[in-house]
Amino acid sequence: MNIESHYKKIILPFVLLAAGIFMAAIDINPQYVDPYKLEYPDYFGNRISIPENNPTTKQGVYLGRMLFYETKLSSNKTISCASCHQQKLAFTDGRAFSLGVDNVPTKRSSMSLANLLWVRNFFWDGRAKGLEEQAKFPLSDPHEMGNYLDKAVIELKKTKEYPILFKEAFGSTEITSEKITKAIAQFERTLISANSHYDQYLRGEYKPSEQELKGMELFMNAPIPEKNIRGADCAQCHGTPKMYMELFHNNGLDAEPKDIGREEFTGAENDKGRFRVATLRNIALTAPYMHDGRFKNLEEVLDHYNEHIALSRTLSITLKNRSNNLNGKNLGLTANEKSNIINFLKMLTDSTFINDPKFSDPHLKRHQ
Known part of the structure; x- marks a missing residue:
């Protein structure tokens, strides 16, 4: 057996197998995405709050930003997270009480979303531990986004862009409610105000x-x-x-x-x-x-x-x-x-x- 035949029959299959395993790993392992560099002054301190199972990545942050402004997450397709958290108002909405999908005022005023990287307990009463948990509340509230999260997953699956974005961020085209809240949390951690x-x-x-x-x-x-x-x-x-x-x-x-x-x-x-x-x-x-x-x-x-x-x-x-x-x-x-x-x-x-x-x-x- 010459060298070329030996390579094709014995070595090449192993090379292809190894390459396949490597590519599969890329598909399912988020470690291959690019880390997002969170920049803030030293005087803010380093007691930041990022869970180990949701590292901040460029792909995750971009997906979260898309979802933060996505009206498909609400039951009537008219409001998004940004409806109650507008950038020009430091991510508040200028109202005493926000209005959700049914035009019923919320119980409390929308809080500013600045410098959440250092916060551990969210809402006026601190009932949500972590941004991932916080994101579930408005998405699942019938008077805010319309308790539409599970159906929103189906809506996002129908689009051309979101399966690709979820694969880039989380290694798989599978879209889940958990991944939605993780991505939104990643984006919200980047909302750092430090240049006043x-x-x-x-x-x-x-x-x-x-x-x-x-x-x-x-x-x-x-x-x-x-x-x-x-x-x-x-x-x-x-x-x-x-x-x-x-x-x-x-x-x-x-x-x-x-x-x-x-x-x-x-x-x-x-x-x-x-x-x-x-x-x-x-x-x-x-x-x-x-x-x-x-x-x-x-x-x-x-x-x-x-x-x-x-x-x-x-x-x-x-x-x-x-x-x-x-x-x-x-x-x-x-x-x-x-x-x-x-x-x-x-x-x-x-x-x-x-x-x-x-x-x-x-x-x-x-x-x-």
């Missing part, structure tokens, strides 16, 4: 105005009237560079809340009226404010914390007995001080974030 004037100030690239600096000082300081230190003590709950801490507080909205908040999820009486501390990133864009959108603007929010805290058994201790005046009954900020704090809050607006094309609707670009 405040970030630029932290990097030494922006010089705040006198009003912004005074507002920042008031924001960070706790009031100590005995030492003539004036402050609003906002940093107690919002003081990290991300302007967010994973806390749940009763912030004095009502003495007897109609919405019991986290207590509905935990069953603990001490959680009555407690809600998740919302991020202040892009806060000037995310009105109306609070879980029920009761405050139309930042001025009303400052007035609440300054003068209208409602006492109750579960009121956050950080809001009790604090005043800029000796023996004062409320926070006691002046009108000018409140205005300065709002000037600082406007420093948190990130125009890069709300205009970044990689967060925009890919369907629009595709059809142009």
Whole structure:
């Protein structure tokens, strides 16, 4: 047997078999997709939340972005995740309560989707652990997306593009509800807001105005009237560079809340009226404010914390007995001080974030 015959009869079959095994591995193993580089400043910290079974990849993020803007995920094919989370509004919708497929208002206001990479418990009451779990709720709610997730799987299978996109992201053309929520979660983890004037100030690239600096000082300081230190003590709950801490507080909205908040999820009486501390990133864009959108603007929010805290058994201790005046009954900020704090809050607006094309609707670009 010559060398050529030996190669064709003995070696080549093994080469083809090995190649087939390798290609099969590519088809089913997501490790062959490209990792997505999540970029954020060091001062945000590295306590990020990514489950081992859903690594962030370029293919997964793109699929998630497509699905985030996909109206086929709703029962009437008219709304998507982006309907309640609009990029121009820092992924809120400008409503006190969002409207779903049946035009029935949701129970609570839509939260901003900025910097979710560091969040572990989602919604105002923290009932969802992880973005994958969070995505299931609106998709399965009859008043939001219409409890259409299983049927949406069938709709996506009928398309030319989605089986290919799912194969690129997850190694198989099979489309499942789990893969849908995983892909959306991957995209949402990329929604990082880190280029506001405040970030630029932290990097030494922006010089705040006198009003912004005074507002920042008031924001960070706790009031100590005995030492003539004036402050609003906002940093107690919002003081990290991300302007967010994973806390749940009763912030004095009502003495007897109609919405019991986290207590509905935990069953603990001490959680009555407690809600998740919302991020202040892009806060000037995310009105109306609070879980029920009761405050139309930042001025009303400052007035609440300054003068209208409602006492109750579960009121956050950080809001009790604090005043800029000796023996004062409320926070006691002046009108000018409140205005300065709002000037600082406007420093948190990130125009890069709300205009970044990689967060925009890919369907629009595709059809142009």
